[in-house]
Amino acid sequence: MTERLDDVDPAVLLDGASAxxxxxxxxxxxxxxxxxxxxxxxxxxxxxxxxxxxxAASPRGLLRVAFALEGFDAVxxxxxxxxxxxxxxxxxxxxxxxxxxxxxxxxxVAAFDLPLDLQLARGFRRDVLQHLRTIPYGRTESYxxxxxxAGRPAAxxxxxxxxxxxxxxxxxxxxxxxxxxxxxxxxxxxAALKRDxxxxxxxx
Amino acid sequence: xxxxxATSARRGSRPPFEQVVEEHGPTVMRVCRAILDPVDAxxxxxxxxxxxxxxxxxxxxxxxxxxxxxxxxxxxxVDVLRAARRRPVPTERVPDQHLTTPQVTDGADGRDELRAAxxxxxxxxxxxxxxxxxxxxxxxxxxxxxxxxxxxARRNVSDGIARLRTRLRKDRP
Numbered sequence: 001m002t003e004r005l006d007d008v009d010p011a012v013l014l015d016g017a018s019a020x021x022x023x024x025x026x027x028x029x030x031x032x033x034x035x036x037x038x039x040x041x042x043x044x045x046x047x048x049x050x051x052x053x054x055x056a057a058s059p060r061g062l063l064r065v066a067f068a069l070e071g072f073d074a075v076x077x078x079x080x081x082x083x084x085x086x087x088x089x090x091x092x093x094x095x096x097x098x099x100x101x102x103x104x105x106x107x108x109v110a111a112f113d114l115p116l117d118l119q120l121a122r123g124f125r126r127d128v129l130q131h132l133r134t135i136p137y138g139r140t141e142s143y144x145x146x147x148x149x150a151g152r153p154a155a156x157x158x159x160x161x162x163x164x165x166x167x168x169x170x171x172x173x174x175x176x177x178x179x180x181x182x183x184x185x186x187x188x189x190x191a192a193l194k195r196d197x198x199x200x201x202x203x204x
Numbered sequence: 205x206x207x208x209x210a211t212s213a214r215r216g217s218r219p220p221f222e223q224v225v226e227e228h229g230p231t232v233m234r235v236c237r238a239i240l241d242p243v244d245a246x247x248x249x250x251x252x253x254x255x256x257x258x259x260x261x262x263x264x265x266x267x268x269x270x271x272x273x274x275x276x277x278x279x280x281x282v283d284v285l286r287a288a289r290r291r292p293v294p295t296e297r298v299p300d301q302h303l304t305t306p307q308v309t310d311g312a313d314g315r316d317e318l319r320a321a322x323x324x325x326x327x328x329x330x331x332x333x334x335x336x337x338x339x340x341x342x343x344x345x346x347x348x349x350x351x352x353x354x355x356x357a358r359r360n361v362s363d364g365i366a367r368l369r370t371r372l373r374k375d376r377p
Contacts, residue, residue, distance in 0.1 A: 032250055088220075
């Protein structure tokens with residue numbers, strides 16, 4: 001290599017491409033950022049039987065569950081905008097959530113036991129989400145019933161909108177709310193997935 | 205945090221910090237490695253991104269992120285080097301050996317020789333060369349970061365490169 005140094009312009013040598021950074025370096029950085037209280041949003045992606053999911057959490061709890069069709073890059077950018085730009089890929093904080101979501105989809109977990117951070121939902125939408133958490137596994141109710149239970153019986157549309165904007169689907173079971181006529185209704189992960197989940201729960 | 209969040213929303217959007225690390229991580233490592241051995245360079249790389257992440261919500265959305273990171277990394281690396289020089293020299297070392305002779309070598313890729321040669325430059329020249337050729341900063345930004353004119357920045361880089369070339373030739377066995 002010494003020959004190279006003789007004739008080659010040092011500037012060319014300096015510009016040389018560097019090897020990819022080791023993943024252990026990123027892990028050490030994430031651990032330091034977390035220790036110093038800088039990790040406002042941690043996220044990871046997991047593979048499940050329904051495809052990849054993105055999970056994101058603040059120090060207070062799970063913030064967001066996203067389906068692939070939402071576009072993970074867009075979801076992460078939206079978290080940076082609406083929560084904090086201090087966002088890192090940091091799977092450690094999502095370990096428990098990942099285990100439980102996976103278990104739920106495989107039929108081994110019927111109820112989630114996770115701290116949730118509902119800051120992405122405000123006002124009535126948040127009230128609706130709080131109510132949804134009380135609908136048991138395997139049961140369904142109508143948007144009309146959900147609106148009444150959340151304290152605004154006339155706000156059926158707003159209740160439906162709260163469900164379709166649920167930031168933490170699967171864990172907050174908005175899929176258990178269906179139309180009064182018995183048809184399935186909209187779902188962030190697609191109507192087919194909603195039907196799949198309801199069938200899975202009713203078969204259990 | 206709430207205040208920072210409100211400020212950030214007012215000022216407009218910033219990419220997630222993960223994206224900043226992905227995009228600029230290799231450049232920051234080049235800067236750290238130009239000045240430090242591989243082990244210290246990793247620590248300086250981590251320090252750089254931790255301190256950048258702390259300040260990130262306050263950064264103006266249209267800021268030059270790479271220039272900002274490169275200057276943080278350079279300053280951090282120089283601090284580490286200064287601290288290392290204050291540590292006593294191990295006794296088994298030949299007394300007149302250069303104090304910054306790396307204890308961890310990077311193999312035969314020429315980085316050790318290059319680092320020693322960079323280290324022998326005048327601080328202004330080294331900083332300018334690191335900014336230009338490792339941080340890939342344009343001259344106006346180098347001038348701004350170093351508080352000099354653009355002409356002086358160009359001169360520091362070209363003089364530094366000339367001295368590097370001479371030194372690397374001389375060091376050839």
